[in-house]
Amino acid sequence: MLTVNLARQLRDDGGLLWSPKAGDRFVIDAELLTGEVFWISDLTVETQSFSDQTLLGFNGTTEWALDSVTLDQALWLPREDQLRELIGSRFRSLSQADGTWRVDWEATDGLRTTTDPDVECAYARTLLAISGETSQRSNG
Template structure:
């Protein structure tokens, strides 16, 4: 699972969330930097996304440990899964490889297509596949939203 900090960076880079069943999230004001946050999963039985014209509410159905009945989706932070991150990379994604040396785990590498013929493939490396995908998506979003400086 990606970290709360990385999820915040993705959101700041422009990633938007439309809550759906199976999505993981944390409630922002409960995500303490010093402790592992409570991670919730949207499910049709326990936590449902209710879409209204005024916004999306995440309803907690019968969860006794939760002090609220619902929380605004704006107050929640999406923790995208590996498959979601890969899908968001779309055609920019080339491959994911697991790097090892002498049976020792060195990390996961996501390879992205070059943006132009003058560029090289981009490599994004992390200890786990989900984080490697998230770092690749972060770089992809950043480059997509940045205007190139004139030559």
């Protein structure tokens, strides 16, 4: 599963924006709660829009003393399929060898490779590399 640290890097350094929908998973980005992963579902956690703010409402979760949290308090943990979709047309292949996932992707100067023992983390590292490449071009 994607680590909280890589998810933060995707948001903060990679500029990844989140439009919550059913099936998405997230953590509440507070020290004592980052170990609890939540899933958006119409039955337990649903998105609610009030004025200019999106809230994540907790329905029927009596074990939590939460009614809702604002979107900026939540940290999206994109799934493998969502990360691959974000890489888009630059994705070339995914393979695994010796316990390491390898993502081959198209950079502006040719084929590049990103690796990690976790497939979601390998995709996240690819997105960060693509974001860094894009930032260098716009600043250059």
